[in-house]
Amino acid sequence: MTQKFRLENVGLINRNKKLSFKFNGKIYFGYEGDTLASALIANGVHLVGRSFKYHRPRGFFGAGVDEPYAIVQLYRNNETEPNIKATEQELFEGLEAKSVNCWPSVNFDIGAINNFLKIFLPAGFYYKTFMWPKSFWYRVYEPFIRKAAGLGVASTKHDKERYEHKYEYCDLLIAGSGPSGLASAYAAAKNGARVILAEDKPRFGGSLLTSDVNIGNQSGEDWANSIISELKEMPNVVVKNRSQVFGYYDHNMLVMSEKVSDHLPKTKKYHPKQRLWHIRAKEVLISSGSIERPLVFGNNDTPGVMLSSAAKEYLKVYGVLVGKNPLVFTNNDSGYETAIEFKKNGINPIILDSRVNPQSEIIDEAISLGIKIKFSYVVVAAHGYKKVSSADIAKISDNKKELGTVENMKCDCICVSGFWTPTIHLASQSGNKTKFNEEIDAFVPGTSKQNETTLGSANGIFTLEETLKDSFTAGQDLSKKITNNDNKISFPNVVEKKSSQHDKFWCVPLPKGKSYKRFLDFQNDVAVSDIEIALKEGYRSIEHVKRYTTLGMATDQGKTSNLNGLQLVSDIENKVVPAVGHTTFRPPYTPISIGAIVGREVGKHSKPTRKSPMHSWHEKNNAVFVDAGVWLRPRYYKQGNETLFEASKREAKNVRTNVGVCDVTTLGKIDIKGPDAAELLNRVYTNAWLKLPVGKARYGVMLREDGIIMDDGTTTRISENHYHMTTTTAQAANVLSHLEYYLQLVWPELNVNVVSTTEQWAGAAIAGPKSRKLLEKLFPNNDVSNDGLPFMGYMESDLFGVKARIFRISFSGELAYEVNVESDNGQFMWEKIIELGQEFQVQPYGTEALSTLRIEMGHVAGSELDGRTISYDTSLEGLISKKKDFIGKRSLNREAFTSSDRQKIVGVVPLDKKTSIPEGSHLVKDAKAPLPNKKLGHISASCWSVEHDNPFSLAILKDGKNMIGEKLFVMSPLKNKVIPVEIVSSHYVDPKGERVRS
Amino acid sequence: MLHIKCPYCGMRSQNEFSYGGDASVKRPELNKEISDEEWDNFVYNRKSLRGKHLELWQHLSGCRQWIKVERDTATHEIFNTYKADEEIS
């Protein structure tokens, strides 16, 4: 297939590399260096999709980031990606793309019926529809809208691509590599500043690639290339193409998305697809250029109507003609540049200029080239369905209100230019108060809030000479401040054509008796009439008009529509544009893929994984792991075909009858040292700590200042001024910060140091009636008898040459010890315990058995200390000292905390002694009571009691103290269960606590 | 993302810090009789200022020091940072 619209010998594409690609199932050819858009246009394909609301045919409107129409579904490397702009997607061999929004096909589209029903889809359609009867909505509107609306389809597969994040610092970040970006980067780099120059397109140079200018006796393009090659060689400069600076955040932090592999058929091994840069810059230069504004006339959304700058770019960069019979419709000199390029390549364009009698060098050149120009002429309406085939044109009166006789003129494209809109998004995001410049009818940056400077056409400067001068100066001055170097650069000679003033006219009136749609927002199908309706219906604020009509709310964020929308509102309201104001620019400037935002923090890598030193032993011994915060802990050790339930029962039973060993390394550990350590503990915990002897451990509960329990654990006095605190696994980090807060800010007079030692110690809990016998084997030289190492006792010992700490503490309620060794010796300790414990039938037990043991003992844990309970609720009020003050004590006299029917922990047993009770279920008095059924409490933890061989749960129950013996119901609507239960003591096993002291 | 100067470590990114609220709040002394109102003001009541605000941050992933930061809550401008025990002029 031939590329009928490709010129010979024009453009920057690589004609030696022909690429094949597929669009809507058909095979085409293009060249390396093409975009999908330029390659399609080269093949004469202009119909690429359907519009969002009316499903009107859509072609190409721009040639880059501003494109509102040409959004496709891309297929690459067995993956699919929605909402790709054909104007930005570079062509690669085998690229496959499909139109979106046009079921069942782009050529035959059921949604196009909307085009004839548009009278039913005016501004505020969605708002009004929501107000219609519900049944109508469900049956008619929702199915209709669902089928007809929407852009691409997200992949349902896991994204196999890799995305990276990078953090970078620089002196100057320069966003955009047009004339202002290149000049400022060059000047700053020569002064030795660390510069990052970012260009969103594959090619550097911006407008220099398409404009007919001369800098220092070189063409604009050659000058750009020479500057870029010099910059690339400099060690203090990072030059990045395919990189869009899309967000400007606080303290001069900018975010840039680099497309590393999107232009390749497949991501290279070890390369990311995209890379997200977080850049902290001392100074930011915004050289993001400007976007041409559309002119508004009837059917101005017809494929083949496009920005004149885009037509010029297709021609000059890609060697592609957007049409062979072009009409150029302009209100300024830019349209002439496009027409001249057509003419130079043997095409005869016709220019319609809305101005009466403009005069400039460019116009003179067009005239001398013999281009036909009609002044005071406008396009009234475009005709043609899948592409423009003709235009209605007319003379317009000097006041731009009256149209002359309408004539029809054949053409195959209409290139429009309504002057230029500076791209001020980044400046605005930084907090810059933008201002309206009447001379160019657009907003430009005003006073900077952060260290940002906007240059060139982004700043409303449209001559090359002034742009280069400003930019060299800015680059030089800003870098001088940072590096103190002052390298002068000689200013090159600049040759450019002078332009004349643009026309303020931009919206063609409708001819009598015609009701053509004149579009403002091409992606969201917002027409002039929609804005008129919104204003008629009383919407005044531009933010409201925007939301009601959806103007500028599409994925292109109104890059081509915002200003025309504002102009229209100000015209109708008889206000000046700045009085109407503009809507807020928010990041991102262009859509960013979720993958890039997430980076590598996906799946397993979304948080760190912490493993105990005994992890590999657990793995080898069939442990099934569970996430406990960031830790991986054995949940149970599977034997044969055991289920979780069977295994945990076996493990718990073995602790109650023989001895078990559990990895408790994950418990938070804090080393506390200093002469005031006891005083700190005394203020942090609710019970008394000043008299704890050396070599003894004590259980403590700490509160927040609001009286709620923060955490619990044991703290052991290792020596005179040295304590070892343990916290729950979950609260370890918070408790450390809590202690640091009080030591540094509230009681700096306390002479105490705290440091986390969680990673330094490996811990094993040895629990069960035979645990002492096992301990005797492990520490044959120590007296571990009940007198030698009593309950809550502590001793330091030696485990076959390894330093060990032995704590006689118990979570399981059995006779139990906890042995700590330095982490590197953890595996050695564990293996010794298993080895020497064989004769006592030692078995490892996981978190499930651990829970079972503590639940039936009535020991509280995270599910009871849930940030809502106080000491009384968990029956820990006995540990509240009446004699001293401590953190949170003053809150305990709050009315709710002292009420006589305050909630309290209880045990719950199903009456049938069989049915397991789902955690989180509610306790109610009457299962059949009408809703809302009054909740008396909730089940905090459930287990199968190995001691009693029936289900047992803990609950936090209102007036729990007086409820023992009551019969209630447990309800779990989630599990659809109603279970009659009896309330019992929370201490279901060994209520007197004799075993731990045995 | 804010850029905060830790008085001990220098300029660091916000994600190394955790926020600790109003730095002007003073914890009542231990063992001192105070009214419910005073206690409630300490535990619950905060001003939620718009503008210059002295607040606490902890350099959690750094030196772990609690520091004071004078920041504008509307513009995020940081005027100064102080060590916990530093006199604030």
Ligand SMILES: [Zn+2]
């Ligand atoms: Zn620090």
